[in-house]
Structure formats: C-alpha cells, structure tokens
Amino acid sequence: MIIYNVTSAIDPSVHEKWLQYMMDKHVPEIMATGKFSKIKIVKVLGDEHHHGGATYSVQYTADSREKLDEYYRDHSPAFRAEMKQLFGESILQFRTELEIIQEFLSV
Template sequence: MIIYNVTSNVDDSIHEKWMAWMMEDHIPKIMATDKFYKVKIVKVLGDEQHGGTTYSVQYFADSREKLNEYYNDHSPKLRAESAGLFGDKILQFRTELEIIKEFKSV
C-alpha cells in the first residue's frame, strides 16, 4: 500500500474557506477517481513559526499503479484548481510513503 501525503500550511485568512473546500469539494473529487480507498486529514500540532495552520492529508492507494494513474489522469487538473482558488496562501509539499507493516494493539 502507498500513502500519498500532502502537507499544507494554510494562511489564517483563507483557513475556513480552504477547510470547507477540502471537505465538501476536493476530497470527494479525489475519492471519486477510485484511485484511493481511504483519506485521512490530520492537523499538525505545534506552534507555527510562520503562522497559519498545517495539515497532513493522507490518501491511501492499493498500489503504485493506482497512484501513477491518479498523477497522470487527475492530479494536474486538481492542483490547478487549488492554485487558482488559493494561490500563495497555501504552502505545500508532497511525499509518498510505502506501508511496510501495521501493528495494532489487541
């Protein structure tokens, strides 16, 4: 399994608009691609030196192939939409993570 992680520092001036867009528009569009089976949005705890609030959005894919299909078929349009709405009010970086093993308490 692969986690596509997008970390975003969101400026306070657009925080509410961004969060509503993520929950009501962006994440549902990504889930509709059928490339990911689960999404988690988590807040990064701690004081931000540069202001704003930081979130990690984790998109879970069954395979590298599905993630690559997302990159090729959907990502450019969705990234452009985000940039058009929020511009430089969001600073982002992306990482890919491979799940090796999960441990759960019994």
Template sequence: MIIYNVTSNVDNTIQEKWMAWMMEDHIPKIMEIGKFYKIKIVKVLTDHHDEGTTTYSVQYFADSREKLNEYYNDHSPKLRAESAGLFGDKVLQFRTELEIIQEFKSV
C-alpha cells in the first residue's frame, strides 16, 4: 500500500475557506475518481510552522503504485491547478510518498 501525503501550510486568513473546500469539494471529487480507498485529514500539532498559519497533512491511501500513477497522470494536474487558482500562495504544499511496510494494531 502507498500513502500519498500532501502537507499544506495554510494561512489562517483563509483556513476556514480552505477546510470547507477540502471537505465539501476536493475530497469528494478525489473519492469519486476511485484511485484511493481512504483519505485522512490530520492537523499537525508541532510548533514548527510559520506564525499565522496552520499545517495539515492529507493522506491518500492507494492499494497499488499503479493506481497512484493513474491519479498522477489523469487527475492530479487539474486538481493542483484548481487549488492554486483558489488559494494561490496562501497555501504552501509539499508532497511525499510513503510505503506501508507493516501495520500493528492493539487487540
């Protein structure tokens, strides 16, 4: 399994608008595409971000490299452009890919 992680440093002046867009528009669109079986939005709690911003990590779970690549090739450019058009430099992002090696759960 692959986690496509997008970390977003969101200016507090647009934080509510950005979160509403994520919940009501962006995430539903991505779920409809069918390349990810789960998406998590988490707030980064460390103090290592710029003052006046809030940092979030959005984790998109794909069950194969092929599905992630299909997302990159067929959908990502349009969705990134949409985000940039709406929020410009008020949201700074970086992306990472994570491979799940083993998952442990309490019984």
C-alpha cells in the first residue's frame, strides 16, 4: 500500500471554507474515483505559530502503485486545478508518497 500525502498550510482567511470543501466535495469525489481505499484528514498540532494558520495532512491510501499512477494520470490534474481556482495562493501545499512496510496494531 502507498499513502499519497498532501500537506497543506492554510491561510486563516480561507480555513473554514477549505475544510468544508474538503469534507463535502473533495474527499467524496476522490473516493468516487475508486483509486483509494481510505482517506484521512489530520491536523498538524502546534504548527499555528509558524504562519498564523492551520496545517493539515491529507493521507490518501492506495492499494497499489498502479492505482496511484492511474489517479495521477486520470484525475489529479483536474483536482489540482480546482483547488488552485478556489483557493489560489491562500494554501501552500507539498506532496509526498509513503510506502507502508508494516502496520502494527494493539491487541
């Protein structure tokens, strides 16, 4: 499994609008592509003092490299363009890919 991680520093002026957009539109539409088995939105704690706004990590879990590559090819350009159109320079984002080697669960 691969986690496609998008970290976003959100300007306070668009924070509520961005979070609502993510919950109501973006995440449901990305789940509808069938390329990810789960998506987590997590808030980075203690980061507000660096830029005055909140930082979030959105973790999209793909079951295979092929599914992630299909997402990049078939869906990512439109989603990125929409994010840029709606929020412009009010969000600073960077993306990383993480390969899950092993998960350990509490018993």
